[in-house]
Amino acid sequence: MRNILLIFACLFCLSAGLNAQILSPLPPGKIDLIVLFPPGTNEANIARCRTELGATEESISFPSGTRVWRMADTGTIKGITPFSYSFIKNPTDAVGRVQGRTNGVGVGIVSYVQINTKTQAPLTSTIKKTSDLPQFNSCGLDGELMVSPLGSRNVKVAILDTGLEHKDIEGLHPVLKHFALLSERRNFSTSTRDMTNVKDDHGHGTAVASVVVRGFMELGSNLCQIVPIKVLDKTAQGTLYGIIQGLDHAMNIKADIINISVVSQEKTRPKGKTPIEMVMNIAEARGILIVSAAGNDSQNIDLDENIRYPACAQSKNQIVVGAATCYNENVASFASVGQLSIDLFAPGEGVGVYSLARIGGGEITSGSSFAAPTVAGVAAALLTHMSSRNLVALKCAILEWGTTRSILAGKCVTGKTIHAPRALEKLASCGAVVLPPVVSVREILVDIQIGADPLLGATDMVKLVVLFSGGKTLEFDKINFKQNWAANSLQKIRRTLPADTNLNDIVGIRLETKFSNTIGSDTSWDLNRVIVSTNDGRTVIPRINQSGAPLHRFAGGSFSREFRR
Incomplete structure (x- = not known):
């Protein structure tokens, strides 16, 4: 220690x-x-x-x-x-x-720091492995947790935790790879001396990250970037100085929101500000929102004997979140409470998260560790609608317009649980400058690299078939109409999809060639590479990238070829 x-x-x-x-x-x-x-x-x-x-x-x-x-x-x-x-x-x-x-610090704590005591993620033992993660979570309260539609502003969320899972040489769990900004990652844990190694050797950080981005994932948006800042090791423990370094790094990379699913307990309330509060005050001056977990020990954290940080820090830019049950928004049996210290509650029981690849599939888990990123994710989604950071407006929308629950009276400041749609509706009345609505666009982009054998028959037609999960298809005929595709040329195909298309449901494409068998028609052509991307009007997401020499030869009885993710 x-x-x-x-x-x-x-x-x-x-x-x-x-x-x-x-x-x-x-x-x-x-x-x-x-x-x-x-x-x-x-x-x-x-x-x-x-x-x-x-x-x-x-x-x-x-x-x-x-x-x-x-x-x-x-x-x-x-x-x-x-x-x-x-x-x-x-x-x-x-x-x-x-x-x-x-002083040694127990589970889930950040010491207020006269000492570099241990810090730890607040863990619970209620973990159930599943083969797949529920679409959003296991609550049945998806409507109260979803900000839809999203705006147009990009948002950056720093996650101080155990890191992010590395599945391959490029980095991450497939669900998180579109959201992680690895160029700004940083390690301050003692797991390794490598300050760029944020590999999650515990799993807590990966699970927390999956909760932050799940609303963006559901809507097929990449507006949210997450930055893993590893401050806890494989036992979910760290040090106070590591937490301070993590907060500093989040400010240096200009994060909009910082999620801290880490708590620390002290038995004496200090006089004056603590270092955590002092660093948080600097973040406040920069307009950064900090979302912190309240803890899982069923104690009243208003009392001096139960105080913990950063949850009990006196900081105007912080939202402290307690764990509610998933279905009826009651207080979870393990949840910490505090009429003065906890701002509101969010689902923290039976939450669907992604687990480490070595475990496989997803998990249903519980804890304020997952209630906090639920609020952080909603805050990030709300920020996509705001022209700039406005802590007062953002906190107003989240805290003032939640759902009042009589069971929460005396257990938190607001007596409420989060309600994302109402928060979005009230952003402007809370003082935010709301960006104009984004015109919804759904497009599929297909780049076709022709090989040595061109398609020279102007009467020969190529059909693009978009493949969706569940077997649904959407066809676009004659994508080369009256055009020859020269050898080694690049053909860029762009087609508009129905406005209600869920881009995440696209699993692949099929290219079909119909040779006309008339004078001047062709009998074959080579495809060397196909790149498929989708566009939602804000972000172009690569979906498929396959190549060969050739990748496929359209000739004889092989007039059709599917390319899947």
Whole structure:
């Protein structure tokens, strides 16, 4: 366990130094200090303070300016009283004014951090494996969780968790591959020293991510990008500094929303702001919404003996979500409650998620870990309709226009569960600048690379047949009408689909050639490559990409060929 003593003065500083990095293992007899100084603090004074402690600077995380100093563990520091928080003008007085304590953090926690205690995802044991994931979830409340239609603005969601599953060399679970922005991924866990390795060796992060994007997946949209920020290891544990680094990285990549299905418990309510709150305040100034899980211990987190972070942080840009039952929106038996600390409830029992490939298929699972990303996903969908970030309007739409449940009275601030359609309806009245509606477009795009043998008969016709799940088809005749397809040419075919087409239902295409057998007609042609994509008016999604030399020769008795996903 890494112990961290917190020293802070007022806010944070940005200063020259080491870039944020994964801390090296803590040597015996050493402790790590999280040190925060006000912006503009003289570097000479900071160096003097560090020298007096006999500490070395191990890392700085930006933009918060959170520093980690490593020093000898001498047991106690003279003149320090536990939990004596105060604002300090002279950083050299810090050691005499503030003390942290050594403390192990249990399941699902983020310590408020005088120490680099363990953090963990709040897990439950109610997991049921299934061969397939339900279309949206297992609640039967899909209508209350879906924002439809979506808008036109792209939204980025940072997920602080155990990472994302890697199924192949390119990366991800097939359901998540269209949403993951891997170029901005980052690892701050101690699983590996590789800061770009976000492989999910636990499964919690993959499950959480599948809940965030499920509404976008159902509507066949790629407007939501998710960025995996790995802060927990294969046992779903991490450190406080890792969480702070994750928050900093989310700000650096300009995330719109941060999901934190991680909690930490403390037995004493601190005086003044905690480091988590201080970092969250920076995110608030940038208009970033943070959605956090409330916990799964059936306790009232308003009470000092049950306090945990970040759920109990005093931050205006945070929505704290408790776990409701899936069907009747009652409080889940394991759910934490808090009339002052929890904002609203969302389904957190019997939630359908995607699991690691080594398990196979999906899972039905429970926990506030999955209630939080339900709200994060709705918030992301609402943001697609907003011209810019507006925390007040976004929180108003979600919190003020939920469904009032008498059973939730006294258990959360609003006494409500989330209701996505009503939140969308009330966005403008909450003060958001709502973007004009997007004209719905459904298209299939087919790129056909001709081989060495061209199609030269202008009377010979090629038919495109779109194949849907369930056996349904849609035909487009004469896609080459009065056109010869020259050798090695690229033919780009674009056809409009019915407005109600679910693009995710397309499983493939079939190309059929009808030779006319008249003078000047052809008897064969070569297809070297076919690329099939779909367009919803906002995003073009590749569906099929097959090639060969040739991929297929249309001749003799082989006039037809299917290409499937």
